[in-house]
Amino acid sequence: MTFRVTILGNSSATPTPERNPSAHVLNVHEQFFLVDCGEGTQQRLIRCGINPMKLQAVFLSHLHGDHVYGIFGLISTLGLMGKRTPLQIFAPKPFDEVLANHLRYFDSELSYEVQWCEVETRKHKLLFENKTLEVWSVPLRHRVPAAGFLFQEKVPALNLHKEAVERYGLGIAQCRAAKRGEDIVLESGVTIPNEELTYRPYRERSFAYLSDTLYSHRAAELVSGVDLMYHEATFADEDRALAKKTGHSTARQAAQVALTARAGRLLIGHFSSRYKDLHLLEAEVREIFSNSEAAIEGHSYEIPCMREHFR
Amino acid sequence: MTFRVTILGNSSATPTPERNPSAHVLNVHEQFFLVDCGEGTQQRLIRCGINPMKLQAVFLSHLHGDHVYGIFGLISTLGLMGKRTPLQIFAPKPFDEVLANHLRYFDSELSYEVQWCEVETRKHKLLFENKTLEVWSVPLRHRVPAAGFLFQEKVPALNLHKEAVERYGLGIAQCRAAKRGEDIVLESGVTIPNEELTYRPYRERSFAYLSDTLYSHRAAELVSGVDLMYHEATFADEDRALAKKTGHSTARQAAQVALTARAGRLLIGHFSSRYKDLHLLEAEVREIFSNSEAAIEGHSYEIPCMREHFR
Numbered sequence: 007m008t009f010r011v012t013i014l015g016n017s018s019a020t021p022t023p024e025r026n027p028s029a030h031v032l033n034v035h036e037q038f039f040l041v042d043c044g045e046g047t048q049q050r051l052i053r054c055g056i057n058p059m060k061l062q063a064v065f066l067s068h069l070h071g072d073h074v075y076g077i078f079g080l081i082s083t084l085g086l087m088g089k090r091t092p093l094q095i096f097a098p099k100p101f102d103e104v105l106a107n108h109l110r111y112f113d114s115e116l117s118y119e120v121q122w123c124e125v126e127t128r129k130h131k132l133l134f135e136n137k138t139l140e141v142w143s144v145p146l147r148h149r150v151p152a153a154g155f156l157f158q159e160k161v162p163a164l165n166l167h168k169e170a171v172e173r174y175g176l177g178i179a180q181c182r183a184a185k186r187g188e189d190i191v192l193e194s195g196v197t198i199p200n201e202e203l204t205y206r207p208y209r210e211r212s213f214a215y216l217s218d219t220l221y222s223h224r225a226a227e228l229v230s231g232v233d234l235m236y237h238e239a240t241f242a243d244e245d246r247a248l249a250k251k252t253g254h255s256t257a258r259q260a261a262q263v264a265l266t267a268r269a270g271r272l273l274i275g276h277f278s279s280r281y282k283d284l285h286l287l288e289a290e291v292r293e294i295f296s297n298s299e300a301a302i303e304g305h306s307y308e309i310p311c312m313r314e315h316f317r
Numbered sequence: 318m319t320f321r322v323t324i325l326g327n328s329s330a331t332p333t334p335e336r337n338p339s340a341h342v343l344n345v346h347e348q349f350f351l352v353d354c355g356e357g358t359q360q361r362l363i364r365c366g367i368n369p370m371k372l373q374a375v376f377l378s379h380l381h382g383d384h385v386y387g388i389f390g391l392i393s394t395l396g397l398m399g400k401r402t403p404l405q406i407f408a409p410k411p412f413d414e415v416l417a418n419h420l421r422y423f424d425s426e427l428s429y430e431v432q433w434c435e436v437e438t439r440k441h442k443l444l445f446e447n448k449t450l451e452v453w454s455v456p457l458r459h460r461v462p463a464a465g466f467l468f469q470e471k472v473p474a475l476n477l478h479k480e481a482v483e484r485y486g487l488g489i490a491q492c493r494a495a496k497r498g499e500d501i502v503l504e505s506g507v508t509i510p511n512e513e514l515t516y517r518p519y520r521e522r523s524f525a526y527l528s529d530t531l532y533s534h535r536a537a538e539l540v541s542g543v544d545l546m547y548h549e550a551t552f553a554d555e556d557r558a559l560a561k562k563t564g565h566s567t568a569r570q571a572a573q574v575a576l577t578a579r580a581g582r583l584l585i586g587h588f589s590s591r592y593k594d595l596h597l598l599e600a601e602v603r604e605i606f607s608n609s610e611a612a613i614e615g616h617s618y619e620i621p622c623m624r625e626h627f628r
Contacts, residue, residue: 019394020398021363027390045386045389052333069423075393082382083330
């Protein structure tokens with residue numbers, strides 16, 4: 007029951023010799039979701055041992071090159087690898103036009119369909135849903151329309167406590183009712199509360215990706231209680247004027263968002279190339295929000311599966 | 318008087334964890350020319366210690382993604398670095414349309430001009446010329462219109478032998494005439510042949526880039542006598558049917574082109590990801606053309622400056 011983010015790139019617009027532009031992979035129960043796709047993403051996927059063919063969907067926060075330029079190579083390579091199933095790409099307008107141009111000039115004979123799904127960047131909206139996961143857009147404040155993403159594991163179905171089933175001698179119909187969350191009335195007339203009979207196999211987890219953006223109180227509220235937050239921290243506090251001018255956050259502002267959201271843990275990233283050493287940014291963020299760290303490329307950050315046998 | 322090729326990427330279409338898509342830098346007297354620009358080129362330039370701001374021009378052989386996808390990030394980054402002078406990009410049609418779309422969606426406020434210069438892929442034509450260098454297109458045979466490039470150092474101006482000038486007591490007008498290549502008639506009536514008075518400071522050098530292409534006898538003839546040839550060798554001889562089908566060369570065919578051209582030295586590259594070990598390709602090519610090797614990413618290949626004091 008994996009829930010793990012792998013950082014493929016933590017650099018802002020200008021890459022450095024060591025740092026790559028934005029790209030992240032979220033693994034939810036071995037379903038892989040790509041979040042932003044800076045230049046070189048396809049190769050960094052392979053280097054991190056993630057088969058690009060396993061990607062379920064791609065989420066692009068906004069149409070700045072350092073978040074997008076890797077998508078073209080990825081689309082082409084998936085074709086060369088023989089992909090047949092559609093690839094969904096969630097992105098703001100006019101990604102539909104960008105994609106159409108790409109396909110016309112470079113991939114007119116692609117072996118699979120690329121489906122664009124619009125992200126309306128001003129709305130908090132359900133974008134994607136399957137049995138285990140929901141993905142919501144989170145409006146951000148940047149120089150161009152931008153949205154973050156909230157990945158929310160669904161509440162898992164109730165499991166039965168086998169020993170309780172045996173103890174009370176429950177029949178099939180009673181078991182089904184218990185799994186639906188109902189209390190059970192025994193033949194004796196005694197009512198067994200549902201929580202004696204069932205448990206959640208794990209607590210549902212969540213990941214918020216908030217980049218690129220100015221400080222946003224609304225975003226913090228929309229991801230309230232998130233387990234793991236990735237927030238851009240392009241600049242240090244001393245460069246806050248530059249952050250404001252360019253539509254970015256400082257490390258202190260990232261920490262403030264995590265604090266407001268009562269996040270479990272904060273990762274900062276999207277660092278300006280001016281910071282060779284990230285300890286300054288890490289120190290700033292920890293002053294306000296202690297459970298935080300600078301995201302490291304190639305590293306994975308896991309939210310462990312917490313079982314709830316006894317509610 | 319540098320004349321040096323640096324390999325930034327030697328992989329064909331599908332990159333491997335170790336190998337990057339096509340990109341090469343030619344340094345001619347500290348003028349830098351980029352030849353093809355696969356994804357990730359801007360970062361590999363920096364890693365090789367080459368400042369992208371120093372690029373004089375870019376040459377793109379054809380519009381397949383593994384030779385082109387890095388140009389978008391490079392254009393954007395040069396803007397962020399504050400470039401003001403125009404950047405010339407030599408590429409076949411419809412790169413003009415690809416570029417216009419890129420600028421519209423991603424770089425509408427670029428700080429400098431990107432100038433597209435058409436490469437007519439069926440013609441052997443002078444594309445670029447300055448004081449020290451000529452660049453010629455070399456028609457290739459690929460699945461899409463493609464041209465290689467011949468970089469030819471110009472014959473340098475004659476230098477005077479100081480000791481000869483002193484020995485014969487030449488005046489300014491006689492020195493000028495000698496530098497123009499003329500023989501000098503002294504007052505005594507004796508004629509001093511020009512080669513006693515002057516020398517070429519170096520022998521002019523050349524580099525041919527031939528990728529992607531099927532075997533081409535015409536290309537070999539057009540680059541006849543080239544000092545250093547880079548020729549694609551996507552496949553080994555045992556996969557020659559696949560090479561033919563995909564419009565590529567085998568290592569043996571690359572060697573044959575070098576042999577026909579009487580090249581000084583051959584580098585092979587653009588390797589299919591199926592070859593983990595390049596020794597097989599290197600062995601094949603050396604059977605036919607001994608002074609050859611598999612191009613290694615990050616390595617530079619120099620053509621030394623040969624002085625011709627005594628012609």
